Amino acid sequence: MSNGRRPLVAGNWKMHGNLQRAAELATAVSRGALPETVDVVVCPPLCHLGAVAGAISATRLQLGAQDVAPWVEDGAYTGEVSSPMLKDAGCGYAIVGHSERRGLLAENDATVAQKFMAAQAGGITPILCVGETLAEREAGKSLDVVGAQLQAVIDAAGISAFTNAVLAYEPVWAIGTGRTAAAGDAQEVHQHLRCLAGESDATITGSLRILYGGSVKPGNAAELFAQADIDGGLIGGAALQADDFLAIVQAAANT
Numbered sequence: 001m002s003n004g005r006r007p008l009v010a011g012n013w014k015m016h017g018n019l020q021r022a023a024e025l026a027t028a029v030s031r032g033a034l035p036e037t038v039d040v041v042v043c044p045p046l047c048h049l050g051a052v053a054g055a056i057s058a059t060r061l062q063l064g065a066q067d068v069a070p071w072v073e074d075g076a077y078t079g080e081v082s083s084p085m086l087k088d089a090g091c092g093y094a095i096v097g098h099s100e101r102r103g104l105l106a107e108n109d110a111t112v113a114q115k116f117m118a119a120q121a122g123g124i125t126p127i128l129c130v131g132e133t134l135a136e137r138e139a140g141k142s143l144d145v146v147g148a149q150l151q152a153v154i155d156a157a158g159i160s161a162f163t164n165a166v167l168a169y170e171p172v173w174a175i176g177t178g179r180t181a182a183a184g185d186a187q188e189v190h191q192h193l194r195c196l197a198g199e200s201d202a203t204i205t206g207s208l209r210i211l212y213g214g215s216v217k218p219g220n221a222a223e224l225f226a227q228a229d230i231d232g233g234l235i236g237g238a239a240l241q242a243d244d245f246l247a248i249v250q251a252a253a254n255t
């Protein structure tokens, strides 16, 4: 972390818990030590957004969604929730293109780009996830794969859209597996992504925040966040324990 970029740590709660647990977890995190220098976001399941928004109001903790509809205007889109609706619910951020949605729900680069643009059109900052599978890494294709995923969104949305977006590198093989990317390997990918964005607009190079995600824990967060191009984390499993999540937030503040 360096160059004046403000660290961001976001907790992705995925499809875990119930209403009571969500409110308790949000309350516990919001009452923890939240450093002034770090943006801290929690992304509960959709149906828990209201309860979490209530629990964290008047605290420094911010709210995000795990997904967003690819359309902005109201319409006949059963099951979908638009970015203006998320904004109304108190969200400032939405994760788009998480590998679980790409892999399990067949979201492709075009859909992800549409969601990215729809988020921004409704005043929500997208957290765009990219990452390679284990087979792609072992074939030496990591940089090509994540580069193509980013380029697809740059081509659709334009590079200037990245002045109000966050990127997250999440190697698929590291998500929920306990197997984290070595800090140096993660840094190599982050640097590549930053350079790629910078090829389209040099001013983006210094300002774009790129998070690392994939088995970030209190024990490995400091080393990851110490890398020059890692600006925080997208945290899954460890975000479900307030103490662990707060320790990761503290690691971001310290580096």
Ligand code: PGA
Pocket: 012, 170, 174, 175, 176, 177, 178, 213, 214, 215, 216, 234, 235, 236, 237, 238
């Ligand atoms: P994990 O998940 O921290 O449990 O690996 C990260 C993510 O999927 O965002």
